[in-house]
Structure formats: structure tokens, C-alpha cells
Amino acid sequence: MENVKKTCSTNQYFESETKEKKITEDSLVFAFIGNKLLLVDESIPLYNRVQELDIGYIKYIGKTNEISCFVLDINQEEESFPLGALVGVRQLYALLPEAQLRAAIYGFQLILWNRKTKFCGQCGSTTTENLAEVLVKSCPKCKAEYYPKISPSVIVAVIKDDKILLAQHKRITNGMYTVLAGFVNPGESLEECIHREIKEEAGIEVCNIRYFGSQPWPFPDSLMIGFIADFDKGEIKPDNEEITDLKWFKADEIPEWPDKVSIARSLIDSFIENNSQ
Numbered sequence: 001m002e003n004v005k006k007t008c009s010t011n012q013y014f015e016s017e018t019k020e021k022k023i024t025e026d027s028l029v030f031a032f033i034g035n036k037l038l039l040v041d042e043s044i045p046l047y048n049r050v051q052e053l054d055i056g057y058i059k060y061i062g063k064t065n066e067i068s069c070f071v072l073d074i075n076q077e078e079e080s081f082p083l084g085a086l087v088g089v090r091q092l093y094a095l096l097p098e099a100q101l102r103a104a105i106y107g108f109q110l111i112l113w114n115r116k117t118k119f120c121g122q123c124g125s126t127t128t129e130n131l132a133e134v135l136v137k138s139c140p141k142c143k144a145e146y147y148p149k150i151s152p153s154v155i156v157a158v159i160k161d162d163k164i165l166l167a168q169h170k171r172i173t174n175g176m177y178t179v180l181a182g183f184v185n186p187g188e189s190l191e192e193c194i195h196r197e198i199k200e201e202a203g204i205e206v207c208n209i210r211y212f213g214s215q216p217w218p219f220p221d222s223l224m225i226g227f228i229a230d231f232d233k234g235e236i237k238p239d240n241e242e243i244t245d246l247k248w249f250k251a252d253e254i255p256e257w258p259d260k261v262s263i264a265r266s267l268i269d270s271f272i273e274n275n276s277q
């Protein structure tokens with residue numbers, strides 16, 4: 001099963017596209033009920049399976065293997081839903097091939113954007129979505145514009161010789177240690193955010209910051225931007241607010257790892273790969 005999924009993910013891709021397009025019976029639909037996605041027979045359904053439902057919002061999001069994909073917001077209580085299985089977005093990482101996962105994550109963020117911007121935050125008028133080619137809603141009265149919100153967050157592997165700094169977070173209770181992370185403040189560069197977060201959470205200073213990679217993380221609207229940094233000076237000391245413990249680990253000493261799908265795990269895996277005998 002694992003191999004089948006891998007084959008799928010290398011052959012398929014999801015290409016997001018913003019334009020006017022009419023849904024047809026054989027369009028692929030990413031239908032959300034509350035914060036859960038509808039799977040029918042363990043797969044993303046075609047429109048003909050859901051068209052009788054009460055659809056509150058519908059938007060074309062792009063194509064996967066030339067099949068048109070739409071995102072739908074269904075007006076129905078989860079508890080009384082008559083069809084298929086409703087799956088939380090977090091669980092989709094283990095269930096969907098990569099192309100469909102990307103489409104689901106993108107669609108989910110558009111659903112949240114639509115729900116949160118029905119009214120203008122400035123004057124309270126009902127907003128409108130007039131441009132099929134641009135992801136923007138606007139207020140007909142005061143002209144305010146609302147784009148989908150993305151919250152950038154840095155995630156950093158701090159390295160000291162052959163050791164990596166990992167932290168135990170207050171909100172994670174399974175004993176897992178992971179890399180440090182934090183949201184970027186308005187007016188702050190990514191590098192400034194890294195220096196501030198590491199100082200606040202671990203009490204140390206870092207240098208030699210280099211880019212690692214990034215990952216959209218739809219819980220609800222983060223973009224995780226991964227970096228590696230070298231320890232510069234100071235003594236590690238957990239802030240005791242978000243971080244309850246901090247340790248330097250050698251590659252073969254790391255106890256409990258974050259989930260495979262996360263960029264946190266990729267950062268730790270990369271450290272292990274570079275520091276194993």
C-alpha cells in the first residue's frame with residue numbers, strides 16, 4: 001500500500017489555478033463539512049456523488065492530472081451527515097496521495113478564508129468575491145480588500161558541533177522533543193524572528209543562519225519556514241512558558257520524534273543523516 005501511494009505521488013501533481021470554471025459531474029470535489037473533508041469509498045468523490053447536498057460555497061481550485069478540482073463548503077451538521085466518512089485535515093496526511101493532499105490543504109484554507117471574511121472587518125458590510133482570477137474579497141461600501149491570510153512561522157534546528165538542540169513543549173504531552181519554532185511578528189524579518197524566538201525560548205544566541213525549506217501547515221494558516229543555525233553563545237534555559245525542557249542531543253540519542261509529515265521531522269532527519277557514523 002505504501003509503495004502504491006509513493007508511485008501515485010510521483011506521477012501526479014496538483015496545479016492550483018484561479019479562474020472561472022463551471023463544475024461538471026466528473027469534477028473532483030474536496031467537500032468540507034465543518035473542518036472535516038468528505039471521503040466516499042475512502043476516496044475524494046466526484047461531483048455527481050454530492051450534488052444533492054446543500055452546498056454553501058463552491059470554488060474551482062485547479063487540476064490534478066487534467067481533472068478539474070473544486071472545493072465545496074457543505075451546510076450540514078457533522079453528526080447527521082448521511083454520506084461517506086468525514087476526516088480531519090490532520091489525518092489526511094496519512095490517507096491521500098500527495099497531489100490530492102496539496103489540493104485538500106489549499107482548498108481547506110480557501111474555505112476558512114471564505115468563512116472568516118463574509119463581512120467587512122472595517123464597516124460590517126457583506127463582502128463580495130467578484131474576481132475569478134484573483135483570490136480577493138472586497139467590501140462594496142468602504143472598498144477594503146481581504147486576501148487569504150497566511151501566517152509565517154520560523155522553525156529552526158540549532159546545531160552545536162555534533163549535537164542538535166531539541167525542546168519539550170508544554171502543549172505536547174507525549175514526551176516528544178522537537179525543534180524550536182515561532183510566529184513572525186509584524187515588521188520583523190525572518191532572521192530577526194529567529195534571533196528573538198531562540199533567545200526567548202532557549203536563552204541562547206545563534207549565528208550562521210541558512211535556509212532549509214518550507215511547508216504550508218494549514219492549522220489554520222501557517223507557512224513554516226525551516227532554517228538551520230549554529231549555536232553562538234549563552235547557556236540553554238527553557239522559558240518555562242512554552243518550553244518545559246531543552247537538551248542537546250547527538251544523532252543516536254534523540255528519544256521521541258515528531259510526525260513524518262512535518263518539516264520538524266525533516267530537519268531532524270537531515271541532522272541525523274549528516275551526523276551518523
Ligand SMILES: [Zn+2]
Pocket residue numbers: 120121122123124125139140141142143144
Ligand atoms: Zn467595509
